[in-house]
Amino acid sequence: MLSKFTKIDEEFICENCGYKVTKLGYSCRNHCPKCLYSKHVDINPGDRAEKCHGMLEPIGVEIDSKKGYVIVHKCKKCGKIRKNKAAEDDNLDLIIKLGSDPDWQFLKTGGRS
Ligand SMILES: [Zn+2]
Numbered sequence: 001m002l003s004k005f006t007k008i009d010e011e012f013i014c015e016n017c018g019y020k021v022t023k024l025g026y027s028c029r030n031h032c033p034k035c036l037y038s039k040h041v042d043i044n045p046g047d048r049a050e051k052c053h054g055m056l057e058p059i060g061v062e063i064d065s066k067k068g069y070v071i072v073h074k075c076k077k078c079g080k081i082r083k084n085k086a087a088e089d090d091n092l093d094l095i096i097k098l099g100s101d102p103d104w105q106f107l108k109t110g111g112r113s
């Protein structure tokens, strides 16, 4: 099947925890399912056009009514905020743990109490 969108779904070794991340299959894998770290390589999801290549640290979770869990990442190098939909095999315990962190609550409510 050809698509207008370039999606690169490939195996990679997580640079944070060393876990060998396998292909996702149905979508482009962009973060580690174990520690949820990602890498700043995309401008648009899956395009690998970003030159920064900094580590993206998971700093929050948003609950999207359509997409489900959306992990909020912050780049350790350039400080950019990225949002990535959680994958089916992501570490849900970690997502829930981080999502229940009081420091993260503002992310879910859009900035203020
Ligand atoms: Zn990892």
Ligand SMILES: [Zn+2]
Residues within 6 Å of the ligand: 040, 052, 053, 054, 075, 076, 077, 078, 079, 080
């Ligand atoms: Zn960056």
